[in-house]
Amino acid sequence: MEPIRTLRSRTAVLPVSDVDTDQIIPARFLTTTTREGLGKHLFADWRYGPDGALRADFALNHPQAAGCAILVAGNNFGCGSSREHAPWALTDYGFRAVVSTQIADIFRSNSLKNGLVPVIVDPATHRWLLEHPGVEVSIDLETTTLRHPAGEARFPLEPFARYCLMNGVDELGFLLGREAEIAAYEGRAGIR
């Protein structure tokens, strides 16, 4: 995984709360056996009309949302299904961070493993960002700070996840390195 230290981008704003992973990528696209190429299905039922054409009234289809790497969404983003296809679709589309006031547990965990930074901000910062789509925002992992034109906000990030993101470390390698402890546990528990 590419190390991430700072992200700088304009924001795309999706002012919808409780966005579930069925919206991020509908179930009919889950028959894939790879991780690649899911960006075209991102928000498929919101993004495309019945004829398959892009819907002009969907926030991400606005010209100013093009090329944005930071998605600001309503409260409680990523609830529902555990499908990792959700962060795969978001990153393949080009997003590197999602900003909300609350991010569902499994989605947050999946995001961290795919270089998508989950940024949980206070309600006032969140409101300001929702009201100002397209502003230039920076997300600094060193200081866990989000800076926007009218101020800044700290955000929580689990220290180990932050370390992995900043150093491009993958957790599997870390777990494999704990072999001696795992074997000792299995010995105590009588697992062979």
Place this chain on the structure above:
Amino acid sequence: MSATARTLFEKVWRAHEVAAETADTPAVLYIDLHLIHEVTSPQAFTVLRQRALKVRRPHLTFATMDHSTPTRTEQVFGGAPIAIEAAARQVRELEVNCAAFGVELLDLRHDRRGIVHIIGPELGLTQPGKTVVCGDSHTSTHGALGALAFGIGTTEVGHVLATQCLLQRKPRTFAINVTGKLPAGVGAKDLILSIIGRIGVGGGTGHVIEYRGDTIRALDMDGRMTVCNMSIEAGARAGMIAPDETTFAYLAGRPRAPQGEDWERVLEGWRALPSDPGARFDREIDIDVSRLEPMVTYGTHPGMVLPIGGAIPERPDDPVFAKSLAYMGFSPGQPIKEHPVNVVFIGSCTNGRLSDLRLAASILRGRKVASGVQMLVVPGSQQVKREAEAEGLDRVFLEAGAEWRESGCSMCLGMNGDLVAKGHYAVSTSNRNFEGRQGVGARTLLASPLTAAACAVRGRVTDPRELM
């Protein structure tokens, strides 16, 4: 209060710490049972291949196919089972992966196949005090037996395959104390829907819920599984219920449960699992269900729920709420009862067990599904199907005009082509009423098996107590 009083969750967590968490690193948690299915495992096996890794403990890993499998008997047992090519490929890949890595698989025609969260407990694989994971959010179901069970993503599926461990921060605990006798016609599904309505779809985020109190103790195992199943719909990491005599009686004699002397030995450990008196939870709420009514959802997430006699709420200044109602074709202030229904689905890991089918059949016996309504009854497993047939429930459904299918997830998420048409209203015993969940433009009303069956008979949203 004793300083060492521990919750059920803490006991299971501690017993599985390969390494405790520190300020810098999460805990390394050992996993006793890893369930896998066709949709969320292929990319994990790819990682094992890329890194030349083995499955560390194949005998702690167990596979089934359920999400994209067909439910029509002639498809399952006929020549070319899966019509959707990509789904067929995914199922084949699971077969190949399980064979290559030595993982036991209940394949399409196996007589114990079923939805992953139905067969874990049914086979006795899920046991009190175990850690259980699966690349599926409704893994919370297994907590009904006193296991710590939670859904994980595909990268983590790879971690567990390779190391039998996960890196986890310790979640917080949340006690929901439920008291009072459930009124007639009101059951476990109504109970959990009302809890989600109260705490909200993000209300359990970061927490493991323990359901406690005399109402929970009085539920049978099927009902407890319905409750724990939907913990994720409140955003919780997991739901748990302390094991008791009901749990032990359920597990005794199941094919993968310990037998003989082993059974006596494990039982002793299981009896020590319930939360100690005075154990502290990070959060606690009390709920009295003695006046609870049948519940039904009206919106596009499970927290948008009301008693069946109620009216759609009015929230004039909430555009997200308005958008949700527009999708559903409902207006603020409108009563939900008597609204026409097109489809009724009985099944899923929430309500696809034998007692759910019995409840639905109790309403349908001697009655007909209303004309123009499609009713699909999909048992949660092949075992549930056989047991239902032994009791003649299949006859009740077929004579009423419902369809009786082979087991699988089916219309819960429509991956196998069992879909609700655009704009149609489905009363469903499943767990998610998200936009498009049951088909593009489909409108889902979540309800109990009793309510769903009553809706099928009348062709309208109906209080099941009117037909009891």
